[in-house]
Structure formats: structure tokens, C-alpha cells
Amino acid sequence: MPKDTPKMAERFLRLLAPGREGEIIAGDLREEFEARGGGLLWYWWQVLSCVLVRLSPYRLTAPDLRQDLHYAVRVLRRNPGYAFTAMVCLALGIGVNSTVFTMVNELFWQPLPVPQPDRLVMIDRTGEESTCSYRDYLELQRRLAGPGGKPFAGLVAWDGVGTSLDIDGDSQIVMAEAVSSNFAAVLQIPAQVGRWFTPEDEQLGSDPVTVLSDGAWTRNFGRSISAIGKRVRIETQWYRVVGVAPPGFVGLSPPHAMQLWIPFTAQSYVRQLLANPGERERPRVKLIGRMASAIEMGAAEAAIKSVDTEVRREFPRITTSTGALIVSSAEGASMPAARAVATMIAALLLSVTGVVLLIACVNVANLLLSRVAVRRPEMAVRRALGASRWRLARHTLAEGAVLAAGGALLGLLVTYGANILLARSVPSLPHAGKVSMVLSLNWRVAAFAAAAALASALLFTLSPAIEYSRASSASSWKGEGAGMRRMRQRDVYVVVQVALSLTLMIAAALLVRAVQHARDIEPGFAMNHRLAARIYVSEPEYTPETGKLFLAHLLDTVRATPGVRSATISYTTPLSFSDSVCAAVDPVARPRRASSDTVAPGYFDTLAIPILRGRQFAATDQPGSPPVAIVNETFAKHSWPNQDPLGKSLWLGCDEKAPRTVAQVAGVAKDAKYEELDETPRRFVYRPLAQNWVGFVALIVETSGSPADFVAPLREVLRGADSRLRVYEIQTLEQYASESLWKVRWQASLLATFGGLAMLLAAVGLYGVVAYTVAQRTREIGVRMAMGAKQADVLWMVLARGLRLTAIGIAVGWALSAAVMRMLSVLLYGLSPLDPVAFTLASLVWIATAMLASYLPARRAMRVDPMVALRWE
């Protein structure tokens, strides 16, 4: 007797294929099961075959998906306005995100533009700027690099240097890299023209040579081959140009673009240090290596660490640095400082653009929701005819997918344009040379855009899809009765949009206010009517002795020039860069670094920095006379609390074992801002120029008229004093102060852009909701007007709705802002993150926008003709 069909298998089948379909298959199977007289395994295998067919990717997606997509495209083509609005919203959201991502990609993951960049590793030492001494590098290179199973194919010593470049009387401040001669061979960079360095270039006493970047070659030599063999001057020395780097290669410190490369050992200070065979600790270098082809990064790291320990044991040294070597892949910005700044900016910008995308998604969700209302009856009919919920929801998903795909494509276009704008907006950091941002679209950016589109599609289709699948209740058969619940959902969306975009507006307003606020910070010195010229008085034209005489003569000449009130000389320029010196208050204490400057007499007068105690530097402070120093209040308070600092001794110099300069404190100056306007009070030591010669100095001039008008006359005076004098930038002190605010100003402008964009998108959302309400209530409005309501009443009724939503949104936005603005406080130059002006300003802007966004549909409502409205439907 045939047994019964297996219950489990049958139940499984019915679960898999519900309804008629499962019934038919179960019927077929039962018939055959009986005919063949059983066969449990056979039955299970047949059920399983249904599962397999169903789970095959083709069956899961292809036939229905094509139909869904086809349908979605048709729907969108029939509603071009709706499709266009949605896609533009998404394109803006995806576009700004991809733009910021392009920057993040560039700063963190972009490999160096050389062959096999994944084999390159940066070798740093924790807690230190440099990795090891040059002589240690030679030892590491000898033991670790080369053929024959060594872990590295090559190790390169390098150092980034801010330096001066003089070509045919044109003086520039540039960034350069001083590298070991195997630089190009290890990195595998060809020379575009000429050659890279050879081991001979590295010999002490060889003729110094340099390789220019493509940019420097273009700018200074118009890409002429005749540049090869030209002599250019870097600091005090002349270098022969031997080659040009390929375009696109800007060195090891992106985003900073190097202008040129020189052999590390060509630098005069390096030659001086290496002349002493016992010098083990200086000069210092950083390392980059190319790993041998067969080795993993972990093994390379272990090898270099153990050899480093060996070397340090074999060659004992005075300073005991405890930092460990870190090996990391060479990608993105290599300098830790650049990375730190970039991380903060990237986090801020990505969260901001994330919010913009969120707002865009909410807009699209809102649009889809309004479509749900329109198509509700259709959906209800289809549901009644047997379409599954999933089937109906898939319509929305397909529509979302098409919108998202369109949005992503348009978004990439937006990214392309925005990248160009962003790359232009990146300011050149003061005194750090040019920042090069090559923002290019690549597969990573495209993948990011696709991922953003996919995520947003899921986000904005989720709730409408659920709505669709719910379209089964009997009430949906009627066109009306869109339902209070959904209306409320759309209201919530608008409130969220207003709140989020208001938060961005407040953030932007805060940063704009911070820039203003920073301008009001008392810098502690006088900026107006003052300008500075950077000049270089160096060997071989001048010795320290003749240089001093020249500067004294120059000061006299400048002071005698009409329009000049006073003039002085210092090494650093205020709010631009600062120097430091090791200072100890007794001979056994460990030296601590303090910020420092070397200044000429009259410095404190010209910059109007009050001397609180003691005296200024005088012409009598000369090399032969006792060394003196002037400290600031903070230094005095820290070093000699409750004591008179005048006449105290300072041991200046970082090397505890070497003889140090002992200077007497001659005066105490009032605290000022030295490097940045928002810095906390720092310890500062002034030293007299006469006792500490530097040739790379700023001539600071106080003018009676506008300092900007004095740039050309000052240039004339300088040329008159010495026609060969190298003159770099001439800027007003206010320009320096303004440059020092680049970061916050840049962020403020980006945030204002994104905030404005967010507001625009949210306004579109608000407009959509109010317009939708008007459309829904056309009949009601008609009735009201027929009953005698005035146009103004109708106008107010509609406006009130938009404004009510805005008001709630603003309240939520305030609460949100109060919670998150704290994170901005590092950028605010002391401005309160809850600055009421910023909050009020941003809110007022939003209220005005909301008025406009609600007024447009309200005006339409006002013009409703009662007769037409009543006949509607």
C-alpha cells in the first residue's frame, strides 16, 4: 500500500510556495508519489529542487526585477518633475559626500604615485619627529637593504625642509626634500628630463645638485630643457639643476607639494656635522623603505626593529630616546601633523555632508510617500488580486533604485565640479609652501558614491515601501482618506529636516562669528600700520660681522625714509611661525623648550609690546658684552614664582653635556600671541640679534600711512641698500594674522556652503509638504471661501501650517545644536559654542526661508476658485 506523503516535506513546500502554486506542485507530487508507490528520498529531493530553483539568483531577481525596473522607469518618465526633483536632491547629497570623500581618500589612502606603492613603508619613531641619525641610517641601510634575502630592497633617508630658492634674482620661499641618493631608485621614479641623484652627488665636497618638481620647472623655466645645468641658489649655496621629476610626483609629504629635491648631504649644516666622525646623533632623518618582494610588513618591521636595537647598543649615545620604531604603509598624508589636522577636518566635513544626504533622502522619501497616496487605490486593487506585500513593496524599491542610480550618476558630475572648486579653495598654509590637492575621481570615489546611493535608496524607500505594502485595508479603495498617520509622518520628516539643517546653519554661523571674534582677540602687539619684509643676508656676500653692519645701515636708511615711523628686525614674523630654544633656570635642571625669537633693538617699540620690568635690548648688547635675554610674563611666573626675575640667569641650549650660553634676564615683556591668535599663554624668550646672528630675517616697518601702499617703496629702499639682496615676501602684519586664521575661515566657508545647501533641500521638503496639504485640502479651501472666508484667512491657514512645523523644527534644532556644538569649540577661538547671536541669526534665516517656502503654495491656495474646487472630483 502506498504510504502517505511525508508531512514535513509537504509543509515545507507549502511554506515555500504558498497559495495555488504550492497546491499544484503538492498535487503533482502526491499523484506521482502514489503512482510510484512511495519514495521518501525522491519526495524530499523534488521539494528541494523547488527550493534550489527558487534560491537561484536568477529566479530571485532577474525576471521580476526587470519588470519592476521597467515599471519604475515608466512611472518616472510619466512624472518628469517628480523624478527630476528627486534625482537632483540625491545628486546634491551624494555629490557633496563624494567630494569630501575624495579629499579623505587623498589624505589617508592615496598611495604615492610610483610603481608598486604598496611595497613602500614609512618608518617613524614614536614621540619624535625624525626616525634616526644619518649615520644610524647608513648602518640600517647596510645591514637591512639590498639583494640576497635582506628584508628591504632599499631604505631612503629624507627630511622635509622649508627653504629659500633664488633663480635669477627671483626669491621664493619653498618646500623641499633633502634625500639620500638612492631616493629615485628605491621609489622607482624616473626623471622627466635629465637625471636623479647618483652616489657621487652624495660625497661630501661634491658639487651640489638639485632636481626640480614639474611645477617648479614650469613656473621658473617655462618647461625649457635649458633649465638643465642652470645654477639656482638654495639658502647660502648654489646648486646645479640636473633633472626634473615627473609630473604628478610632489614628494613624500602630500598634501604639501615639494618644489625641489636636494641630496641630504649637500646641505651645509649636514656637511659641518658629518665632518666630525664621532657625531652619532645628528643630523636627523626620516626613513621610507621599499620592502623586498617576498617579505610581509610584519617581518620587515621585526627585522628593522631588531637591527635598530643592535645599532643603538653598538654605538652608545648621549641622549636616551626611548621611542620605538613604527612601520606603516606609505599612503595619504605622511606627516602626522597634516594627518591630525586632516582627521579633524574630515570628520567634521563627513558628518556635515552626511546630514546633507540625510536631508536629501528625507526629501525623496517624502516625494515617494506622496506617490503612495496617489497610487493607493491601484495598490489596494493589486493586493486584492493576490499580489504579495513584498511584490508591492518592490515597486517602491525599484523606483528608489532607479532614482538612486540616476542620483549617483548626476552626483558624480556634481563631485567632478565640486572637486575643482574644493581644490581651488584649499588655502596655502602660511609658511608651509603650496598645498597640492589633486582631487580626482577614481574607483574608490565611484564605489563610495554607489554605496552612498544604495544606502540612501534603502533609507528613503523603507518607509514608503512599508506604506505600500500596507495598502490593503478597505479604506484604501477610496482615493481620499490619506490618513492622519501618514500626514503626521511627513510632518515629522519636515521637522527633522528643519532641525538638521538649522544645526548646520548654526555651526556655520558659529564659525563665521569665530572668525570675527578672532579678529577682535587682542594679539598683544600692534598690527595696524605695520608690514614685514623677509630678507636673506648670508654668506658669501656677508659674514656675520658685515651682515650686522649691513642690517644696522639698512635700519638707519629705512627709518630715514619718509612715511616710516619706526623699523626693527626679528627672526620670526608674528603669527606666522615661531622658533624655540631650550631654556633652564639652573645648570642641573633638564632644559625645557620655550618659544623664542631673536630681535634687534627697537623691536618692542615698533610692535608696541610693553616692557613691564627692566629694559629693552640696547645697542650696547654686543657679542663681547654679557649675554642677555628678555622673558615674557608667563615665563617669569613659571620659572621664578614670587621672585624678581630681573638679573636671574638662564642656561640656553638643548645639549646638557655641551657648554651652554648663560644669559641674564634684562627685562620682562607683556605676554602676546606669537604663532596663533587662540594659543594659550606660552613661555617666551627674546634674545638680542647682535648676540645670536641669523641672516634670514624679517624687517618690520611701522608706517604713518597705509602699510599696503608702502610695499613698493620698501622694495625700492631694499634694492637701493644692496641690489643683490634677496627679498622674499612683503606683507602687512594684518595679512599674517588673517592667514593664520585660514583653517577656521576655510571651514566656515565650507560649512556655510553645506549649511546653505542643507537649508535649500529642507526648504524644498517644506515646500513639498505644504503644497501637498494645499492640494489635499483644495476642496475644503473652496468650501471655506464659498462660506465667506477671506483670501487672507486662507493664506494664514496655510502659512501657519508651514510655520508651525518650522517652529517645532527650530526648537528641536536648538536642542540638537546645544548638544553637539561643543565639539566645535576647538575651532571657535574662545567664542561660546552656545553663542546666542549665531543661534538667533541662523534661526532668523531659517524663518525667512520657511516663510517663502510656505508662501508659494499658500498663494496658490488663496487663488482657489470656490466653484472649481467644489466641482473637483
Place this chain on the structure above:
Amino acid sequence: MSDQHLGEFEQIVLLAILRLAESAYGVPIRHEIEKRADRKVTVGALYSTLDRLEAKGYVSSWFADPTGERGGRSRRYFRVEPLGIEALALTKEMFDRMWKGVRLA
């Protein structure tokens, strides 16, 4: 036309339905294929092909009233539509053209 070209299994299924004429539902179709084409067909594979053919308009199906057999479950009968006949004819013509003048050693 390429989108009217039929896959091998699709041809087999269509021919089986044509052969069975009035009595073409799941079980006989499978038997017909197993007998004549000498290949095993799972129920899953058969119905997924039938659904696909129906979506293309090559076959149509209807449900017969349940009978006492097969546990009171109804049968789904299939019929080849003119579009399906056309597709079969086109496919056969194509094969005929390809075979013309070909001799296998």
C-alpha cells in the same frame, strides 16, 4: 530574432505539451520528457521553466477543478499559445538552416 530563440529545455517542454494536447499538466509533462528525452526532470526545474514560458506568453495555464485524486488538489493544465508555436517554428528553422549540408562523417 534572438529573444524568440528558445533554450533546449524550453523546446523540450513546449514539445511535450504539444504532444500531450489536452492532458498536459505537471505529472504527464514530466513523464513525457523522461520517456522521450531520457532525462530526469525535477518538479522545481519544470515549474520554473513553465512559469518563464508563461511570462513570455508562449504557454497559458488554467486550473482544473479539484478531483478526489491527489488529495483533493487541483491540476494546472498547460496549452501552447500561438507565440510559442511561432518561437518553436523559428527555432526549428534556424536549426534546419544550420544543419543544411552538414554531414557528420
